[in-house]
Amino acid sequence: MDRLIEAIDNTQNPSVVGLDPTEALVPPQVVASFADEVRDSVESPEEVESAQLAVAYFEYNRTIIDAIADIVPAVKPQIAMYEALGPAGVDIYTMTCEYAAQQGLYVLGDIKRGDIGSTAAAYAHHLNGVGDFDPWHEDAVTVNPYLGTDGITPFVEAAAEADKDIFVLVRTSNPSSSELQMLDLADGTKVYEHVADLVEGWGAETIGSHGYSRVGAVVGATHPEEGKALRERMPHTFFLVPGYGAQGGTAADVAGMFDKQGSGAIVNSSRGIIGAWKKSGKYSESMTADEALDLVASSARQAALDMRDNLRVAVYR
Numbered sequence: 001m002d003r004l005i006e007a008i009d010n011t012q013n014p015s016v017v018g019l020d021p022t023e024a025l026v027p028p029q030v031v032a033s034f035a036d037e038v039r040d041s042v043e044s045p046e047e048v049e050s051a052q053l054a055v056a057y058f059e060y061n062r063t064i065i066d067a068i069a070d071i072v073p074a075v076k077p078q079i080a081m082y083e084a085l086g087p088a089g090v091d092i093y094t095m096t097c098e099y100a101a102q103q104g105l106y107v108l109g110d111i112k113r114g115d116i117g118s119t120a121a122a123y124a125h126h127l128n129g130v131g132d133f134d135p136w137h138e139d140a141v142t143v144n145p146y147l148g149t150d151g152i153t154p155f156v157e158a159a160a161e162a163d164k165d166i167f168v169l170v171r172t173s174n175p176s177s178s179e180l181q182m183l184d185l186a187d188g189t190k191v192y193e194h195v196a197d198l199v200e201g202w203g204a205e206t207i208g209s210h211g212y213s214r215v216g217a218v219v220g221a222t223h224p225e226e227g228k229a230l231r232e233r234m235p236h237t238f239f240l241v242p243g244y245g246a247q248g249g250t251a252a253d254v255a256g257m258f259d260k261q262g263s264g265a266i267v268n269s270s271r272g273i274i275g276a277w278k279k280s281g282k283y284s285e286s287m288t289a290d291e292a293l294d295l296v297a298s299s300a301r302q303a304a305l306d307m308r309d310n311l312r313v314a315v316y317r
C-alpha cells in the first residue's frame with residue numbers, strides 16, 4: 001500500500017476517480033463520431049455497436065484521465081462496464097489501465113474476483129502477469145472473500161510477488177449488503193466483523209513502511225458508524241471507500257474511516273465525477289464531439305476538485 005499512500009500524500013487528496021463508463025454517460029455525439037471508423041474495422045455488422053461504444057469509452061476515459069491526472073492519486077476502472085461490451089470492451093479496459101498508469105496514476109482494478117484456490121491462482125495473474133508480461137496494468141484489484149482463506153491466499157502471494165495490493169469486500173455500500181454482512185455469529189460478532197478480522201490476518205505478513213498491509217478492505221461510505229468502528233478494529237488495513245456522491249455518502253460520513261494522521265483510506269466516486277457534465281447545465285445536443293468532450297473534462301475536473309476540497313476539510317482537520 002506504500003505507493004498508494006505516497007501518491008495520496010503527493011496530491012494531498014484521498015480520493016479515487018471511478019472510470020465506469022456506460023452508454024448513458026458518454027455524450028451521444030462522441031459515440032456517433034466513431035461510426036465510420038468502426039464500420040470499416042469490424043468483421044461483422046453485429047459487432048458495430050459494441051466496437052463503437054468501446055472506442056467511445058476509451059476517448060471518454062482518456063479525456064477524463066487527462067483532466068484529473070495532476071490532482072488525484074488514483075483511478076478505479078470497473079471491469080463490468082467493459083466486459084458488458086465483450087472482447088472490444090475488455091481491450092478498452094486494459095488500454096484504459098495502461099493509459100492511466102502512463103499518466104502516473106495508481107490503477108485499482110475493480111474486478112471483484114474470488115474462487116477456489118486453484119482458480120483464484122489464475123485470477124491472481126491480474127497482479128503478477130504472465131512471465132514478464134503484465135497485460136492488465138493494474139496496481140491493485142478488488143477480491144470477494146466469500147470462499148475463505150484458500151480463495152484469498154493466491155491473491156496475497158501474487159500481490160507480494162508483484163509489489164501490488166488487494167482490497168477485500170468487508171462492508172459493502174449497497175442497500176442489500178446487510179442481508180449477509182450484518183448477520184450475528186454465535187460469538188456475538190457480525191459476519192462483516194469476522195471478515196474484517198480475517199482481512200487483518202491475511203495482511204499481517206505484508207505490512208509496509210506506512211503501517212498498512214497489502215490487503216485492504218472495501219468499506220462503504222453509506223455505513224459511517226460501522227466504518228468508524230472498523231477503523232479501530234483494523235489498524236493495519238487500508239480502506240477503499242465507495243458510495244460517496246451518487247450513492248449518498250458525504251465527506252462527513254467517511255471522516256471516521258481515516259486514522260488520526262488523516263491516512264488509512266481512499267474514497268471513490270465514479271458517476272459523481274465522470275457524469276458531472278450532465279449536471280453542469282452547459283450541455284447542448286448541438287455541440288460537436290470535441291466540444292462535448294471539453295465539457296466532460298472541465299466538469300470532471302471541477303467535481304474532482306470539489307470532492308478533494310470537501311475531503312480535506314473533513315479529514316485533514
Ligand SMILES: O=c1ccn([C@@H]2O[C@H](COP(=O)(O)O)[C@@H](O)[C@H]2O)c(=O)[nH]1
Nearest residue numbers: 078172173174242243246247269270271
Ligand atoms: O461496496 C461497494 C463496492 C464497490 N462499489 C463500486 O464502486 C463504484 C461506485 O460507483 P458510484 O457511481 O460512485 O456509485 C462502482 O464501480 C461499484 O461497483 C460500490 O459502489 N460499493
